[in-house]
Amino acid sequence: MALISDYKPEDKEDILEFFCDVFRDMNFTFDLSGKDKDLLRIPENYQTDGGIFLIARADDALCGTIALKRLSSVIMELKRFYVKKEYQGKGLGKQLLGELISHAGNSGAGAIRLDTTNRSQTAISLFNKYSFVEIPRYNDDPYAEIFMELHTGGRSE
Numbered sequence: 001m002a003l004i005s006d007y008k009p010e011d012k013e014d015i016l017e018f019f020c021d022v023f024r025d026m027n028f029t030f031d032l033s034g035k036d037k038d039l040l041r042i043p044e045n046y047q048t049d050g051g052i053f054l055i056a057r058a059d060d061a062l063c064g065t066i067a068l069k070r071l072s073s074v075i076m077e078l079k080r081f082y083v084k085k086e087y088q089g090k091g092l093g094k095q096l097l098g099e100l101i102s103h104a105g106n107s108g109a110g111a112i113r114l115d116t117t118n119r120s121q122t123a124i125s126l127f128n129k130y131s132f133v134e135i136p137r138y139n140d141d142p143y144a145e146i147f148m149e150l151h152t153g154g155r156s157e
């Protein structure tokens with residue numbers, strides 16, 4: 001089982017290497033000057049206003065990430081959910097997602113939203129198992145094709 005912890009500034013280089021590797025494996029472009037620049041400022045982008053950025057390590061190697069950021073007083077957004085291929089199918093995604101959902105509920109979120117692509121079928125299957133449902137587009141992310149939401153039982157708008 002992996003050890004899950006909050007992101008710390010000393011994790012920055014590992015995070016950048018992790019995303020470079022994961023994106024290469026998925027045939028995604030890694031662009032720190034554009035769409036991925038949020039990874040250069042994780043504390044400011046994710047660890048404020050009830051948000052989190054979690055990392056998972058197994059055998060001292062970074063093997064997964066997941067993040068949550070606030071969109072409104074009652075809606076939070078799941079971001080940066082990736083698990084290295086060799087750790088998929090071993091419960092790590094469930095472990096990360098469970099921690100995130102618990103945190104969202106404790107932070108007063110009534111709903112968690114996410115966007116993803118059709119190429120992320122493993123993640124979509126996991127989201128469905130956790131009762132996320134498809135919703136209309138809620139952002140202008142040009143890479144996103146699927147939008148989902150989970151009602152956490154907390155406050156709602």
